[in-house]
Amino acid sequence: MAAAMAAAVLAGCGVEGNHDSMIRDAVANRVFLFQTPGAGDATLQVVRANGFFGGGCSSQIMIDDKFAAQLETGEQVAFNLPTGTHVVTLQNSGACRKPGDDARVELSLQPGESALAEVNKWGSSLSLAKR
Template sequence: MKIMQNAAAAAVLVAMVALTGCGVTNDHDKVIKDVVSNRQFLYQAPGDGNATLQIVRANGYFGGGCSSQVMVDDKFAAQLETGEQATLYVPSGAHTVSLRNSGACHTVSSDAHVDTNLAAGESTVVQVNKWGSSLSLAKR
């Protein structure tokens, strides 16, 4: 009988510890941060005649184990985690932005690329979903 009481008390304790923090709120799903400098590889500084390409990966707990490798014209430009953005200063003209994933999920959908044509001084936003599996141009 004593063993069953101890087992029940232990189960209640484990459940309480597991649920600790479930009622805590934070800004995890609201805040988008700039990618850290050691994960942005290309197009870091603005130049004459450049256009601005902002890549924003949606926030969320799902997809947190997946890193999105952002490719611009088949060149590895940045690596984004959930809730991060990178501002790329690209030469004006036509560009293809695509994704490759690393980490827990390696699959990317077949539509994981967008084409854009930017004039000097123009800017556009490309959105990556929270899983890092698809891209879309933001509505203007």
């Protein structure tokens, strides 16, 4: 019985369906800061890539050393940030590899500007998308 259950679980890990290609919004109870827009704010969208690798870990998004959100694979969140320079850092928990030197970005935002930061599917690196 246990062997059949293990085989069923492992069989599901390698199958890619529609769920594995869609990006969805992070659940509200895992988004903590920068959700209320203010006059002159800029927008930072953070997207964690999808895939069955990295499914056993969570990515913590820190903005200016504050815990802003927790993302699972295939999730995204948008932050309303005051204009100026911000440091976005990736930390993780669970089965993820520990982030390396490429888990921190600095960005400078102007009023009304939008930026996109991407977390890889393993939760081990963070990069800014080219504008």
